[in-house]
Each structure stands twice: as structure tokens, then as C-alpha cells.
Amino acid sequence: MLRHGLQVTRVFCQTVLHTVSARPLRSAILRLIPRTALLPWLSSRAVSVSEWPLLSSPPRDYSLPNPSWSTEMRRLYEYYDSLCEKEMEGGEKKPGGWGRLPSYNRTLKYAAGGKCLSKLLKEKARLFTRNTEEQGAAFEYVVFMNKSEKRCVCIFQAGHLLEGPPGNVHGGAIATIIDTSLGTLAGYLSGIVMTANLNINYCSPIPLGSVVLIDSVLDKVEGRKTFVSCQVTSSDGSKLHTEATGNAVAGLPIPRQSQHATLKKKMSNTHRHLKHTFHGRLNPSFAYFKVCFPC
Numbered sequence: 001m002l003r004h005g006l007q008v009t010r011v012f013c014q015t016v017l018h019t020v021s022a023r024p025l026r027s028a029i030l031r032l033i034p035r036t037a038l039l040p041w042l043s044s045r046a047v048s049v050s051e052w053p054l055l056s057s058p059p060r061d062y063s064l065p066n067p068s069w070s071t072e073m074r075r076l077y078e079y080y081d082s083l084c085e086k087e088m089e090g091g092e093k094k095p096g097g098w099g100r101l102p103s104y105n106r107t108l109k110y111a112a113g114g115k116c117l118s119k120l121l122k123e124k125a126r127l128f129t130r131n132t133e134e135q136g137a138a139f140e141y142v143v144f145m146n147k148s149e150k151r152c153v154c155i156f157q158a159g160h161l162l163e164g165p166p167g168n169v170h171g172g173a174i175a176t177i178i179d180t181s182l183g184t185l186a187g188y189l190s191g192i193v194m195t196a197n198l199n200i201n202y203c204s205p206i207p208l209g210s211v212v213l214i215d216s217v218l219d220k221v222e223g224r225k226t227f228v229s230c231q232v233t234s235s236d237g238s239k240l241h242t243e244a245t246g247n248a249v250a251g252l253p254i255p256r257q258s259q260h261a262t263l264k265k266k267m268s269n270t271h272r273h274l275k276h277t278f279h280g281r282l283n284p285s286f287a288y289f290k291v292c293f294p295c
């Protein structure tokens with residue numbers, strides 16, 4: 001009897017939550033339920049309160065430390081974080097030139113274009129490097145940008161899903177993190193870009209689980225082309241693992257004015273967070289450059 005009652009209640013709740021698809025209304029209902037009341041339910045499913053997607057919490061920033069980070073990864077994070085511009089008491093900013101880039105796993109939901117994208121595909125799309133919730137399994141990384149030096153440093157810890165040769169990181173995974181670093185630098189400096197060309201020399205294998213630094217710099221800008229290069233070294237800089245050069249082309253199709261207004265509204269969460277982090281120096285178009293790929 002009790003079991004039957006519980007089942008009916010559960011089906012009722014699910015129906016309400018699924019039929020109430022209007023976001024504001026659903027959020028309002030969920031806000032009425034105190035988080036603490038949900039704790040036993042959540043803990044029985046090994047989900048933390050902050051991870052519950054229906055609550056109006058900000059999106060997860062994947063570039064913040066998590067328990068899978070090794071001591072070396074944390075040490076490097078803290079080192080670069082200490083160089084970042086920070087607000088001091090009295091509202092003054094501690095100059096440092098560096099800034100940590102936040103990182104999210106979704107961008108496509110902000111896309112207006114994309115002829116080939118079905119609604120379902122848009123909803124399911126995830127940034128390749130952030131597509132697992134299992135911490136430490138694949139790409140653990142954080143990018144620190146130095147705008148005045150036109151340079152960025154990516155601290156990268158390779159997880160067990162990235163194995164190529166036994167015990168070492170797959171060359172495609174290395175190319176991915178290099179493309180991410182170079183693409184982020186070029187995008188930060190030149191706006192919306194696409195990688196047109198990427199040359200990689202693999203000098204020595206990267207052991208799985210190790211932490212490496214990807215130090216990327218701007219070489220030159222020629223018209224629409226932004227030339228960038230990087231070196232992947234061991235965390236103490238003593239060993240060169242990989243070096244690469246790339247060329248990213250800017251000036252991709254910008255959404256029409258009407259779409260632009262809708263986009264601006266939709267990307268408010270991500271954009272507000274990015275804007276806050278970079279003290280308003282962010283090009284608003286950047287947050288959706290990744291989604292403007294022609295298909």
C-alpha cells in the first residue's frame with residue numbers, strides 16, 4: 001500500500017515537472033522546495049546539491065580545482081592564480097596581467113545558426129574536452145591568459161580515458177588540448193576564429209596521469225589570420241613533449257541582428273560570469289564563437 005502510494009506520488013511529481021516546461025515557472029516551483037529537504041533524496045542518489053541541474057545554480061566551471069587534481073596540478077594552479085588580477089580591499093586591483101578563463105561544457109545552446117542541428121542535437125551537444133562528469137577521467141585543464149603578453153598557459157592533467165600507446169597519452173588527445181589552447185588564445189585576441197591549420201611535432205611521449213604545461217604565444221596577425229604557436233613541456237619545464245604552430249582565421253559569419261538580440265539574452269548566464277571574471281574586457285561574441293561552425 002505504502003509502496004503503491006509512493007509510486008503514485010513519484011509519477012505525479014514527474015508529470016508535473018515534465019509538463020511544466022516553462023522554465024521560469026519550473027524554477028519558481030523548485031525554489032519553493034528548500035534544498036535541505038532534498039538532501040536525503042539527493043544523497044541516496046550520490047548527487048550533490050550543487051550539481052542538481054534543475055536548481056537555479058550557475059553552470060559548473062570546469063576549470064576550478066576538483067578532488068582529482070594531483071598535488072602538482074594544484075601547485076601550478078595556485079602559482080598562476082596568485083599572479084592573477086584580483087580586487088583588493090578598497091576596490092583597488094592587484095596588477096598581475098594574468099586572468100583565469102572559466103570553462104563550461106555547453107556552448108551550443110546559445111547558437112542561433114547551424115542548419116544541420118536538430119533541437120535534440122543542440123540540447124545534447126557538449127564541448128568535446130568537457131564531455132565527461134567523471135572528474136579526472138579525461139581532460140582536466142585550466143587556462144590562464146596574459147593579455148598584455150599575448151600569451152596563455154594551459155595546465156593539463158591527462159586522465160585514463162586518454163590512453164594511446166600503453167601508459168601514454170593519445171596523439172589525438174594531445175592535438176585536442178593543443179587546439180584548445182591555441183584556439184582559445186587566438187579567439188581571445190581576434191574574436192571568433194576557426195583553426196585553419198595546425199602543425200604538431202611529437203617530441204616525447206606524455207605519461208598518462210602526468211601534468212604538463214602548454215605555453216602558447218601569439219606569433220603574428222596578418223589580416224584575418226592569427227598565427228600562434230606553443231610548446232608542451234613537463235610541469236617543471238625540463239622536458240619538451242610537443243611543439244606546435246597554428247593559424248586561426250577570423251571573421252566568421254556573424255548572426256543577423258535579430259538573432260543577435262536573442263542570443264545576447266540567452267547567453268546571459270555564461271556571459272555575466274565571463275564578464276565578471278575579465279572585468280568587462282570580454283568580447284561578447286566570443287562566448288559563442290565555438291558554435292558558429294558551418295555544417
Ligand SMILES: CCCCCCCCCCCCCCCC(=O)SCCNC(=O)CCNC(=O)[C@H](O)C(C)(C)COP(=O)(O)OP(=O)(O)OC[C@H]1O[C@@H](n2cnc3c(N)ncnc32)[C@H](O)[C@@H]1OP(=O)(O)O
Nearest residue numbers: 101179180183184188194195196197223225247249286290
Ligand atoms: C574569452 C575567453 C572565453 C573562453 C571561452 C572558451 C570557449 C571554448 C574554447 C574552445 C576552443 C576550441 C578551439 C577549437 C578550434 C577548432 O577546433 S576549429 C574546428 C576545426 N576547424 C575547422 O573545422 C575549420 C574548417 N575550415 C573552414 O571553415 C574554413 O576553411 C576557414 C578556416 C574558416 C577559412 O575559410 P574562409 O573564411 O573562406 O577563408 P579563405 O578566404 O579561404 O582564407 C582566408 C585566409 O586563410 C588562409 N587559409 C585558409 N585555409 C587555410 C589552411 N588550411 N591553411 C593555411 N591557411 C589557410 C587563406 O590562404 C587565406 O589567406 P589570405 O589569402 O587572406 O592571405
